[in-house]
Amino acid sequence: MDLRLGDNQYGKAEVRLVRVDRAEAGHTVTDLNVSTALAGDLDATHLTGDNSGVLPTDTQKNTVYAFARDGVGEPEEFGLRLARHFVDTTPTITRARVHLERYRWERITVDGQPAHHSFARAAGVRTATVTYDGTTAWVVSGLxxxxxxxxxxxxxxxxxxxxxxxxxxxxxxxxxxxxxxxxxxxxxxxxxxxxxxxxxxxxxxxxxxxxxxxxxxxxxxxxxxxxxxxxxxxxxxxxxxxxxxxxxxxxxxxxxxxxxxxxxxxxxxxxxxxxxxxxxxxxxxxxxx
Incomplete structure (x- = not known):
């Protein structure tokens, strides 16, 4: 009986990231849950245990945090940056998918004015999923x-x-x-x-x-x-x-x-x-x- 390796991917799930932008007029909180999934020429790691083409999931986590140092912006934008980086810099990776959940924090109002650095969690979660194959990027937004x-x-x-x-x-x-x-x-x-x-x-x-x-x-x-x-x-x-x-x-x-x-x-x-x-x-x- 002939068997073959089917579709596969791997990544780092639910990387929790909170960035605080400390503007003088008032702080802004970006609270994300980021999951990455990479696919490509990964037969060797599955069939022989050769990991030379595998970008560790820990590296993927570190990349999320490092990219956040330059700012996050909108979740779709951040997802595009990450997905393109993984495909364009890792020879064995031909597709990257980044899923993001953004939790909403709103500044608390005191005497009719938004507080400088105090927040309350708001209802609903914003989502974004970016898939990039080296040529085309598909962007899905949601909630x-x-x-x-x-x-x-x-x-x-x-x-x-x-x-x-x-x-x-x-x-x-x-x-x-x-x-x-x-x-x-x-x-x-x-x-x-x-x-x-x-x-x-x-x-x-x-x-x-x-x-x-x-x-x-x-x-x-x-x-x-x-x-x-x-x-x-x-x-x-x-x-x-x-x-x-x-x-x-x-x-x-x-x-x-x-x-x-x-x-x-x-x-x-x-x-x-x-x-x-x-x-x-x-x-x-x-x-x-």
Missing amino acids: TDLTVMNTTGSEFHGFHRDRFTTLPEATDRILATAVTARWRHATDTANWAESFGLARGALLEAFADTHSRSLQQTLHAMGERVLRGQPDLAQIRLSLPNKHHFLVDLSPFDLDNPGEVFFAADRPYGLIEGEVIRDGAPDPGLAWW
């Missing part, structure tokens, strides 16, 4: 853990039923989810901060002003709003867990419940996923995700 809720304006009825279906139809329900979204840029140059702000705003606006008949419909409306607002985005993928809120039966206590008291269930939950794609956009396949 996760952005929890949103509509207390009305959501329905779910008319669904298929079989003998195991017990779910009652709903014409007015709470709709809540924790948004994970990733959108791919058509180029590797952009105003990353502005693009992220526009995309985040579009996601929130579409969630708020879509009268939802299903979470699938809301997902599509959110993705469509992001792409229509930014022509340089090629596609967006969303993952929306349905954070169920069930009306509590208060009748055993001789109390009514006119849509005011709910039980928030954490599991199991529906998980709705999908993507919206711009016609004609170049498609690098699944590898860039």
Whole structure:
């Protein structure tokens, strides 16, 4: 029986990096979780244990910290710098992927003014993934853990039923989810901060002003709003867990419940996923995700 080595990669996962920019007017915190993954001519290390072509994962970690000394900037920009460095300076490496999570810190307000060096952690995590193969760079921006809720304006009825279906139809329900979204840029140059702000705003606006008949419909409306607002985005993928809120039966206590008291269930939950794609956009396949 013939066997061969399949696809492989290696890297350093979850390098925690915090940079403080100490401007006189007020400090700024950049808080990142950086993971690197390298692929290329690595047969020897797998088949014979010859490590001459392997850039140690510890070196990858050190590179993240060393590059931060010159400044981080936007996560997409930092990821591009790292990915290009690994491919362009290591002969055996032909593809580098850098995934970044940026945790948001906002300066605390005191007497109506932002504090000089005091911060509070803000909701939601910004993400970026950069893949570079020596010629082309694919940039994917995104966010996760952005929890949103509509207390009305959501329905779910008319669904298929079989003998195991017990779910009652709903014409007015709470709709809540924790948004994970990733959108791919058509180029590797952009105003990353502005693009992220526009995309985040579009996601929130579409969630708020879509009268939802299903979470699938809301997902599509959110993705469509992001792409229509930014022509340089090629596609967006969303993952929306349905954070169920069930009306509590208060009748055993001789109390009514006119849509005011709910039980928030954490599991199991529906998980709705999908993507919206711009016609004609170049498609690098699944590898860039």
